[in-house]
Amino acid sequence: MASSRNILIIGGGTAGWLCAAYLAKALNLIDNPHLAITLLESPDIGIIGVGEGTFPTIRQTLRFLEIDERRFIRESSATFKQGILFTDWLHEPQPGKRHRFFHPFEAPFYSEETTLVPYWLLQEPNRRRSFAEAVTIQDRVAGAKRGPKRLGEPDFDGPLDYAYHIDAHNLAHLLAERARELGVIHLLGELDHSDIGSDGAIEAVALKDGSKLVADLYVDCSGFRAELIGRALNSPWRSVRDRLFADRAAALKVPYENPDAPIESYTLANAHEGGWTWDIGLAGARGIGCVYSSDHIGDERALEILRDYIGPDFDGNSVRLLSFDAGYRERQWVRNCVSVGLSAGFLEPLEATGLVLIEAAVGMIAELFPHQGPVDAPARRFNQLMTARFENIVKFLKLHYCLSRRPEPFWRENSDPSTIPEELRELLAQWRYRPPGRFDFILDVESFAFFNYQYILYGMEFQTDLSAGRSDFPKVAAAEKLFDRIRLFGEKAAHDLPSHRELVRELTAL
Numbered sequence: 001m002a003s004s005r006n007i008l009i010i011g012g013g014t015a016g017w018l019c020a021a022y023l024a025k026a027l028n029l030i031d032n033p034h035l036a037i038t039l040l041e042s043p044d045i046g047i048i049g050v051g052e053g054t055f056p057t058i059r060q061t062l063r064f065l066e067i068d069e070r071r072f073i074r075e076s077s078a079t080f081k082q083g084i085l086f087t088d089w090l091h092e093p094q095p096g097k098r099h100r101f102f103h104p105f106e107a108p109f110y111s112e113e114t115t116l117v118p119y120w121l122l123q124e125p126n127r128r129r130s131f132a133e134a135v136t137i138q139d140r141v142a143g144a145k146r147g148p149k150r151l152g153e154p155d156f157d158g159p160l161d162y163a164y165h166i167d168a169h170n171l172a173h174l175l176a177e178r179a180r181e182l183g184v185i186h187l188l189g190e191l192d193h194s195d196i197g198s199d200g201a202i203e204a205v206a207l208k209d210g211s212k213l214v215a216d217l218y219v220d221c222s223g224f225r226a227e228l229i230g231r232a233l234n235s236p237w238r239s240v241r242d243r244l245f246a247d248r249a250a251a252l253k254v255p256y257e258n259p260d261a262p263i264e265s266y267t268l269a270n271a272h273e274g275g276w277t278w279d280i281g282l283a284g285a286r287g288i289g290c291v292y293s294s295d296h297i298g299d300e301r302a303l304e305i306l307r308d309y310i311g312p313d314f315d316g317n318s319v320r321l322l323s324f325d326a327g328y329r330e331r332q333w334v335r336n337c338v339s340v341g342l343s344a345g346f347l348e349p350l351e352a353t354g355l356v357l358i359e360a361a362v363g364m365i366a367e368l369f370p371h372q373g374p375v376d377a378p379a380r381r382f383n384q385l386m387t388a389r390f391e392n393i394v395k396f397l398k399l400h401y402c403l404s405r406r407p408e409p410f411w412r413e414n415s416d417p418s419t420i421p422e423e424l425r426e427l428l429a430q431w432r433y434r435p436p437g438r439f440d441f442i443l444d445v446e447s448f449a450f451f452n453y454q455y456i457l458y459g460m461e462f463q464t465d466l467s468a469g470r471s472d473f474p475k476v477a478a479a480e481k482l483f484d485r486i487r488l489f490g491e492k493a494a495h496d497l498p499s500h501r502e503l504v505r506e507l508t509a510l
């Protein structure tokens with residue numbers, strides 16, 4: 001006979017509600033009399049929500065949850081995201097001259113006969129187009145403020161790879177609605193403390209009102225407070241601040257000048273002396289923030305940077321200051337408690353890896369879910385895989401910083417080899433003579449593929465010297481033809497695809 005299982009999720013931010021909805025769907029909660037999923041959320045403690053970027057994986061997750069794309073876009077104030085435009089990361093801005101590069105979601109164009117990357121590398125550096133412009137049409141489409149798909153194309157599908165910018169508060173509401181439809185029980189209340197048994201497992205959680213809740217599996221989605229995994233179970237935090245220096249963010253929302261103002265379909269990431277700013281176009285307002293290292297600049301300076309960036313619309317009173325210690329827990333699953341979201345780890349906002357890590361964790365919990373038997377083996381596996389995922393992201397984020405030639409101390413220290421992970425240093429040494437390839441990475445524990453590395457490396461003018469092997473790449477004429485076709489397709493797509501603002505407006509019209 002099947003035994004009953006109880007899952008208790010603490011926290012109602014995007015981590016908690018995504019976890020609730022996903023597990024409810026994956027474990028068939030609505031038709032399963034032996035399973036209960038309850039989510040406890042404090043009505044008084046707010047959630048983080050600054051205007052977040054997502055990964056293309058979110059489309060698969062939403063499809064799995066059977067949330068249609070229009071509903072998602074309407075209710076999450078979402079817009080499309082086709083990548084990130086980096087400005088001033090390589091050099092300080094000079095009068096009339098700023099360095100920019102685009103990191104699109106779309107992989108470089110690839111055909112059976114020709115891989116374009118070596119041919120681009122062998123072109124004359126001063127005469128070739130930028131890497132992203134040369135190998136994909138997405139740079140041109142996003143640059144022309146066009147959306148990645150046409151109206152009428154199937155949900156979550158289109159000619160170009162894409163994700164979204166979202167309002168995390170609204171997304172949490174939507175996921176909550178979906179989780180409740182799928183049978184999740186929603187409780188309002190504040191956890192006060194947890195009872196830990198002699199075996200180190202959680203026996204019960206006590207609420208401020210004096211009641212207690214008991215479960216077989218506890219999921220800690222309580223954000224930076226980490227009520228269970230941190231406060232109750234003391235699972236150590238592994239800080240990565242020796243490699244990723246940012247530890248503060250100042251964030252605010254800024255309304256558009258007028259309701260028809262164009263919306264960018266990429267995140268703007270502008271480097272400054274002690275970090276960088278993000279600018280995310282949501283449906284109703286822009287989410288803007290300044291990320292910085294408190295060892296290098298103070299809060300006052302960060303606010304000044306924001307004020308300069310935003311101009312007259314800057315409203316100092318609406319700024320939220322957030323502190324974090326870049327890092328993660330090596331043991332995110334301890335006995336009968338697994339942590340997901342900010343309680344498990346947070347590196348920094350660069351490349352928007354918060355939600356994708358939640359998606360990865362939730363997918364793994366659903367697969368490894370201990371229907372019966374001991375929990376320690378799946379927990380060990382989960383911890384190994386999540387540790388690898390976090391470490392790989394550290395490597396990728398560090399790549400953005402360590403290639404900079406900016407002169408300020410923040411940037412100089414970032415390119416000091418002692419702050420660069422050894423594995424990344426080794427890869428960089430190899431990539432001097434060949435471009436990143438798929439065998440450099442084990443995809444099951446990666447959030448970024450080899451082509452993501454290519455976009456950052458070549459956007460930052462990293463030199464891969466193939467000249468000694470020029471004769472290994474004889475299909476120059478075919479490659480040139482492909483580059484031309486990409487350019488022409490890009491022009492055509494930038495003309496044919498709808499404007500981003502128009503696409504969002506049409507998709508959200510009832």
Ligand SMILES: Cc1cc2nc3c(=O)[nH]c(=O)nc-3n(C[C@H](O)[C@H](O)[C@H](O)COP(=O)(O)OP(=O)(O)OC[C@H]3O[C@@H](n4cnc5c(N)ncnc54)[C@H](O)[C@@H]3O)c2cc1C
Nearest residue numbers: 011012013015042047048053191222223341342352354355
């Ligand atoms: C500056 C910044 C920028 C970011 N940018 C991005 C981005 O661009 N892309 C991205 O993917 N991610 C980003 N993130 C991360 C992203 O915001 C989070 O990963 C995501 O929102 C999940 O948060 P969470 O649900 O873990 O925590 P929270 O949103 O903090 O939610 C915590 C929940 O726990 C509840 N809670 C806490 N204590 C108790 C208690 N004692 N009893 C009951 N309930 C309790 C709270 O009420 C709340 O519901 C960013 C984060 C920061 C700080």
